[in-house]
Amino acid sequence: MTQLPDLSVSFAGLTLQTPLVLLSGCVGFGEEYTRVEGWDNRDIGAVILKGTTLEPRMGNAPHRVYETPSGMLNAIGLQNPGARYVVDHILPELPTGETQFWANANGTSPEEYGEVARIFDDSPVTAIEINISCPNVKEGGVHFGNDPCMAARVVEAMRPHTSKPLITKLSPNSADIAATARMVIEAGTDGLSVINTLVGMAVDIENRTPVIDNISGGLSGPCIKPVALWKIHQTRAVAAKHHIPILGQGGITCAKDAIEFAIVGSDAIGIGTGLFYDPLMCGKLLGDMSDYLERKKLNSYSDLVGTLATK
Template identity: 70%
Template sequence: MHTEDKPLLAVDFCGMNFASPIVLLSGCVGFGEEYTRVQGFSNREVGAVCLKGTTLEPRLGNAPHRVYETPQGMLNAIGLQNPGARYVVDKILPTLDFGETRFIANISGSTVEEYAEVARIFDDSPIDAIEINISCPNVKAGGVAFGNDPAMSAKVVEVVRKATNKPLITKLSPNQTDIAGNARGCIEAGTDAFAVINTLMGMAIDIESRTPILGNNQGGLSGPAIKPVALLRTHQVYQVCRDHGIPIIGQGGITTAEDALEFIIAGATAVGIGTALFYDPLVCGKINAGIAAYLKRHGLSEVAQLTGTLSLNTSAPRNNCCGVK
């Protein structure tokens, strides 16, 4: 069984030791410091914290409304409100306790050049790794999201790879035709890991005014409603990653230990918790306990033994897109 120097829940992620497979997702815990004020929560419960999405220059974000609750989920259109990369590195990072957990920067940009510059700023900082948010629109390409175009996704990874030696995690969008093909291109461009998935695009409408509820008209859908999509995308990306030793943070609708275990079995090395924190700030301890109990019950000594152990139904048709014919 596990030993004191190899705790049951510890995972290796791109050479970083995570105390548990749980990663707090970008945008859900600010820049990390505000979440530590929740009574009963400890950063030692999580393997890593992804900081709020950061751009080169400060951003005020979108007009309200920015958040709207949906059945089994939440729409958000914050608009990357943040104080800018230089402020984060100079003023916020020094306030974080890097002895408690790992901290991951989440970077965004409107051009390839901006991604590279933000990466260079974080490269000269104590941040443990960099997550690339490629769901942003490319202003030089008429607003097409980087993450929905495999060539643009790979280009962003390529320039960021040249700008930093820190581990790179590419956050993949589900709003694309071939997520596995996109992942393959990002691996060739130099990514070290993936976060799968980002939010799905959605909308909510006020029927009385006949206008969108969100000030940005549309937003990202998260929460339990997207879990089946996220699970499938995680497994599809795992098929590409497993032969390259590329780890995955599986995320999208995880609220229980059972949810987390599904993602690990589908191919995730770690799991991201986001929307669940809004209604249960202490959910991480419960998920850790559930994962540990499962491992002990099945005679497993570490989480890594469970990653990618999904056994598919070999009799299932390969090209049945609907699953009902």
């Protein structure tokens, strides 16, 4: 009997049962997808919880979501009940024995990020993603992500407060994403999440007003896939030099997309807006990826990572 390819992966010291990671903001605090009939936690390696700040936030005023050609604009504004509430009331209800859950930390200052890290350090989450590149809040967020020095300061502020792996989410809007990657690695990050959404907007032509109340929002979905692949390619050399893994993301809706991301250097695969297209896509995607690996005579997903041949 032929042995199936190994789809488990090692990421920042963690062993994930599959390379698929559900991205922050797309499955709430991890409870939303469990209500979908046919869902199987064995299909995913980890779930990243909704972006969380130190204090509760109401988020932005509506409209906050708008469908675009091959994508979606969102400006939710980090609506959340605060880190302490998440740890005390939400995490105890999640099926932590079935898959891993990662926090997504946000703040308006490096010190606030550090305090969020401290709260999540004493919790069942197995890693903390650092959101330094959120394009739909008016303070923090994208300001940190576009400034390599500020990005490094955030990582430095969090590092003493947790022993859990830190995974820094990089902005595609940065002038030099490779420079930002290098600085956050030197500051102590254990992994990179590449990329966050692009900044975009939409216009109501009848009223001549922005559709999104925040004016701009984060653009995600298949339309950003070519940008994501390029940014991962730019980041890969820096990450590989320091043995830092990349969680690649941006418009993945099928196995072909995921395979492209693996080839350019994604040690794990982030699934986000694609879940709105098909909430049960993960099982299908894994089956098709396994078939591809068998056809190419590769023993594991990891054997495919970073195998891009350039002229």
